[in-house]
Amino acid sequence: MDVREKVGRRGARLFKDGMLVNLGIGMPTSLSNYIPEGIKLHFQTENGAIGFGPTPEKGFENPYLTNAGANPLTILPGGCYFDSATSFGLIRGGHVDATVLGVLEVDEKGNLANYMVPGKLVPGMGGAMDLATGSKMVVVVTEHCDKKGNPKILKQCSLPLTAKESVDWILSELALIEVTEDGLVLREIAPNTTIEEVQSKTEATLTIPIEGVKVMEY
């Protein structure tokens, strides 16, 4: 199992039946491959649809029906289309039950940085700020450390924020961490790691809950 599958399998179990869910591009999309039996979700794409289905067969693409990355989509029975004002009304108005985003940095207050690095070209925040601010549950999925092995889960984000105090869950290949008012609570660790290893790779202090830390199931 690679990181995407691990994160995808565990992340998908954070959803409850009937939720309206928006998945960011990249690793967040992998969650859609592992939705448990009996859980039916409504997927939103912020460019204007709810209830989209799998990628169309080649030759059957509708040029007017794409996701937020401009990749072709299909629509399922019960789906619907709407304009951008309505789409972001749904997002900012708290009608999206869960959003899953990638991060550059996340910190113990639930601050989230995922759209710019000072000095580098800023491609823009797109819908990320609205999604992180408005969704009822914000999950960030990430490799636990960056490519150089430095922690991405920090005491305080150093990069400019995408949203302030908005993250509810942090999920990596090593751990599932809940963001609470008292800081980060370590809920689950991967089978192949230890609490000590997870803490050593996390700058923020992880609280161990009274009920203990579970071993993650995939």
Next chain:
Amino acid sequence: MDVREKVGRRGARLFKDGMLVNLGIGMPTSLSNYIPEGIKLHFQTENGAIGFGPTPEKGFENPYLTNAGANPLTILPGGCYFDSATSFGLIRGGHVDATVLGVLEVDEKGNLANYMVPGKLVPGMGGAMDLATGSKMVVVVTEHCDKKGNPKILKQCSLPLTAKESVDWILSELALIEVTEDGLVLREIAPNTTIEEVQSKTEATLTIPIEGVKVMEY
């Protein structure tokens, strides 16, 4: 010709081809009977339609298609429906070219009072404040004096306002008056009256333009 016909005939000639027009209930509605040949208007009803047609024949009413007074309407080819947020977006956003409203009082600054009398039951402003504030051209149509013979065109409104400095034209059975930054300019008088009579029945001072006052044509 009664007052409604006089006001209707002259008022209808204030419109230009292609305008989006909203007519208030009562005397304003009479303008729709006298639209000149070659002038095609789009009529809005603020409860959610543009392009409505004549009253349906008895037995052919659609209970879902009414005007802002809940009277049955028909819709013409090219018409459309929309929700109230869009309808008032059109109104407040300046997309309605002309609105015609009745008044209790209007004054030389273009202030308009037509929805409440202190001490009496206030039925509510409905859409009148938005229409008076947002329309590009606001026409008030009225009997020149109230039932007791007192002027309705005042130096300053005494009743609570519906909208501040918003009226462009005042039309009565006696006169057509333009509201300008320098006050009220008498543009036309009815064939059976004089400038002196109109001024005597008007509290505000009427300016006589250099180009003179025309006699109203019906």
Next chain:
Amino acid sequence: MAKIITADEAAAMVSDGDTILVGGFLAVGSPEAICDALVSSNVKNLTLICNDTGWPERGVGKLIINKQFKKVIASHLGTNKETGRQMSEGELEVELNPQGTLIERIRAGGVGLGGFYTPTGVGTPVAEGKETRVINGREMLLEMPLRGKFAFIKAFVGDKHGNLRYQATGRNFNPEIALAADIVIAEVDHLVDFMDPDDVVTPGVLVDYIVRRDI
């Protein structure tokens, strides 16, 4: 999937003191079966957010006659004399809003905005107590969002996924109130399996319950 319930089941969810939003413009596009069920349930001290108070025998007017409201937020009351009587005699609190401001406040509540500036109402009794500000040379009033516990909607067609489509001027306040309440209940004339996704006006994810009128 929206759960299909009866009008009585819908009315039974409402408790004394709740705030309800009801669609309709002079009762055109109002959920009559739900209004009847609310009269039967006789729940009291409600706050109503609606364009108007309908007619004595149509729409929310029936609840006015049954004295079920302690407060009404609306733009017009003229078609229901009983509203005026209750207001005059101090039995009912009434807050009048310009119609465009009212629907925009509901929209703001539904789409997560904290308020907005509008030129409507400047220099009128509506401006009393409100903050004003000059924007691009024009005086504006700050208006605040509105929300409620229940939204009662009337649609022409609904599908099993909760998607709604309206007919003609029956649309009015219904699409906006669907966003501005914790629990959304739609009464539909016709229930279908699903509809063309481009035909949907109110996304099904907003609708919790559907009351059918075609059975």
Next chain:
Amino acid sequence: MAKIITADEAAAMVSDGDTILVGGFLAVGSPEAICDALVSSNVKNLTLICNDTGWPERGVGKLIINKQFKKVIASHLGTNKETGRQMSEGELEVELNPQGTLIERIRAGGVGLGGFYTPTGVGTPVAEGKETRVINGREMLLEMPLRGKFAFIKAFVGDKHGNLRYQATGRNFNPEIALAADIVIAEVDHLVDFMDPDDVVTPGVLVDYIVRRDI
């Protein structure tokens, strides 16, 4: 009646320095024929209001490649590297907005609101220089309306009265920009005599000109 014109006639109306709003999300729902005509007309120093800057060979991206903008107001530029290059080298001013804030600012400009408070962007670079205010216990930013001289729309079906209907996610910014410009020009895939009034998304009274693609 909307006047039917060619894409070249549409482009010829635009002058150096104008502000244009263009529909589309990564060029899905963008008026390609009008974009091509604007490239040919080579009008310069434009300000663009659009969700993004498309692709080098699609949508408004073609105008980026042709260096026709002095300023871009958008939410994302990542699919057109030339935008980034021009921005880095100081040839182009870019104002990035959260997508929901951008479309809401356009809506505010179109519907006559003076501005609105939103929680999006609080504590981020977007908040710099903006007024904040706590509403219902939540910090909010004041965002101001946006408008332009021209709106260039892409619709799937248009009728002779100017009414427009979109397909699928091709709708995106198009309905809102139709309200926020002095002159509205819609490129349509198909032109019909009229449509079901309940099918209309953009009222025809907003549309000044139609450019046909089916001839």
